[in-house]
Amino acid sequence: MLLVDPPPSQGDLHFRAFGIPVRVHPWFWIVAVMLGLGGGGPADPLQTLVWVAVMFVSILVHEMGHAFLQRRFGGHPRITLYGLGGLAACDDCDRSPRSQVLISLAGPVAGFLFAAIVVLVIVASGRQIGVIAPGEINWDSLGVPAAVVQPMILFQVYFESFRSNLAYTVVADLLQINILWGLINLLPIYPLDGGRVARELFTLSQPRRGIVQSLWLSIVTAGAFAAFGLLRGSLLTAIMFGYLAYANYQTLQAYEQHWR
Numbered sequence: 001m002l003l004v005d006p007p008p009s010q011g012d013l014h015f016r017a018f019g020i021p022v023r024v025h026p027w028f029w030i031v032a033v034m035l036g037l038g039g040g041g042p043a044d045p046l047q048t049l050v051w052v053a054v055m056f057v058s059i060l061v062h063e064m065g066h067a068f069l070q071r072r073f074g075g076h077p078r079i080t081l082y083g084l085g086g087l088a089a090c091d092d093c094d095r096s097p098r099s100q101v102l103i104s105l106a107g108p109v110a111g112f113l114f115a116a117i118v119v120l121v122i123v124a125s126g127r128q129i130g131v132i133a134p135g136e137i138n139w140d141s142l143g144v145p146a147a148v149v150q151p152m153i154l155f156q157v158y159f160e161s162f163r164s165n166l167a168y169t170v171v172a173d174l175l176q177i178n179i180l181w182g183l184i185n186l187l188p189i190y191p192l193d194g195g196r197v198a199r200e201l202f203t204l205s206q207p208r209r210g211i212v213q214s215l216w217l218s219i220v221t222a223g224a225f226a227a228f229g230l231l232r233g234s235l236l237t238a239i240m241f242g243y244l245a246y247a248n249y250q251t252l253q254a255y256e257q258h259w260r
């Protein structure tokens with residue numbers, strides 16, 4: 001969900017994954033630890049470490065989804081992990097609307113495939129897994145010791161618990177990050193993946209009006225989720241979507257000034 005690469009820093013970690021150069025900016029680790037501790041209560045070092053590792057692998061998988069398609073369409077992508085997310089970009093990417101839509105969708109799809117593999121592992125181990133509405137858990141009717149993954153906006157996932165606390169934490173974090181991150185990114189809010197798709201579709205027939213329409217869609221959607229976050233008492237949700245609504249409103253004003 002980044003627009004530009006942050007400048008290089010001394011703490012950058014560099015490596016290659018499947019031939020694609022990856023740079024991890026120090027802010028990625030800082031934000032990951034903050035999110036891991038965000039639940040409040042006493043911090044468990046092992047749980048925080050698992051959370052950071054799962055977030056690193058999951059966001060890398062998401063960006064690899066974008067980068068694989070960028071490379072397939074003839075580009076030479078590079079990945080940056082920074083702050084709350086990442087960026088897969090290339091100077092020679094195919095800019096056609098069709099390629100851009102497919103490249104944008106490939107990130108969330110990669111995360112959902114990763115989550116599907118985790119679900120298959122749970123099923124293969126003979127455990128139950130399912131989806132329920134938030135707050136509607138009837139523990140007796142489940143009939144098994146179940147663990148619930150944090151609400152995924154409109155639903156939550158439960159699965160039959162593992163005896164090992166570590167295995168449980170890894171599985172719960174993997175499901176939460178890969179499903180939730182994919183869903184959030186599909187929202188039609190620029191510069192999230194869904195917002196990029198919406199902009200490509202809106203500008204197909206009317207480039208100038210399409211930009212304005214896609215910005216308004218971003219503002220309304222982000223504003224609605226910010227209000228939802230406030231009502232639900234989730235400050236992080238309110239701040240994140242409030243910021244996105246504000247940033248899109250600023251872009252809209254600058255755009256209308258420019259074309260006046």
Ligand SMILES: [Zn+2]
Nearest residue numbers: 001107185193
């Ligand atoms: Zn993405």
